[in-house]
Amino acid sequence: MTSHRDGAPGPAPTGVRVLLQRLDPGLPVPAYAHPGDAGADLCTREDVELAPGERRLVGTGVALALPEGYAGFVHPRSGLAARHGVSIVNAPGTVDAGYRGEVKVCLVNLDPAEPVRLRRGDRVAQLVVQRVERAAFELVDALPGSARGEGGHGSTGYGAPVPAPAGEHHRTSAPVTAPGGG
Numbered sequence: 430m431t432s433h434r435d436g437a438p439g440p441a442p443t444g445v446r447v448l449l450q451r452l453d454p455g456l457p458v459p460a461y462a463h464p465g466d467a468g469a470d471l472c473t474r475e476d477v478e479l480a481p482g483e484r485r486l487v488g489t490g491v492a493l494a495l496p497e498g499y500a501g502f503v504h505p506r507s508g509l510a511a512r513h514g515v516s517i518v519n520a521p522g523t524v525d526a527g528y529r530g531e532v533k534v535c536l537v538n539l540d541p542a543e544p545v546r547l548r549r550g551d552r553v554a555q556l557v558v559q560r561v562e563r564a565a566f567e568l569v570d571a572l573p574g575s576a577r578g579e580g581g582h583g584s585t586g587y588g589a590p591v592p593a594p595a596g597e598h599h600r601t602s603a604p605v606t607a608p609g610g611g
């Protein structure tokens with residue numbers, strides 16, 4: 430049996446083996462829409478209407494047992510985001526290998542004006558299963574140097590790097606202009 434959306438038999442699945450429990454047999458199981466897709470679509474278990482700015486935690490009707498060394502990441506779907514402003518509050522949500530509860534999605538309507546209505550069974554998110562490392566944190570008094578050092582949070586500017594003309598202080602590009610600003 431494969432994880433095709435319609436449950437139809439097909440070629441033997443390839444990839445890392447993930448145990449999947451259906452908590453709601455009426456709902457499709459996560460499925461990759463195309464060969465080569467990174468994300469398997471997840472459905473909402475319930476009808477949900479989100480006012481502008483509203484969020485809601487919805488179930489997907491599935492629970493997983495991911496192998497040790499893997500995690501599932503719950504990503505938004507780009508079509509819902511672009512067309513309706515629907516995203517995921519904690520994107521990407523992290524599903525730990527040891528988690529046996531229902532996979533849930535914290536949807537949010539980011540549209541400033543329009544409510545959005547999602548129906549039970551709509552594909553509202555996608556699960557990306559990835560190998561993850563666990564860190565062995567090692568406490569030290571000082572860290573080794575690096576090319577970046579402590580620069581971050583826009584330290585390289587926002588446009589393409591522009592070489593500074595001789596005698597001028599270095600900057601990376603024209604300043605970013607606020608929307609509608611001059």
Ligand SMILES: O=c1ccn([C@H]2C[C@H](O)[C@@H](COP(=O)(O)OP(=O)(O)OP(=O)(O)O)O2)c(=O)[nH]1
Pocket residue numbers: 503519521522523524525526528531532533534535
């Ligand atoms: O989008 C998500 C994110 C998380 N989870 C589940 C699986 C994950 O293993 C568990 C805990 O998630 P996380 O660690 O992000 O949440 P927390 O707020 O730190 O909760 P906890 O204290 O239970 O770890 O919740 C989901 O079903 N969907």
Ligand SMILES: [Mg+2]
Pocket residue numbers: none
């Ligand atoms: Mg946690």
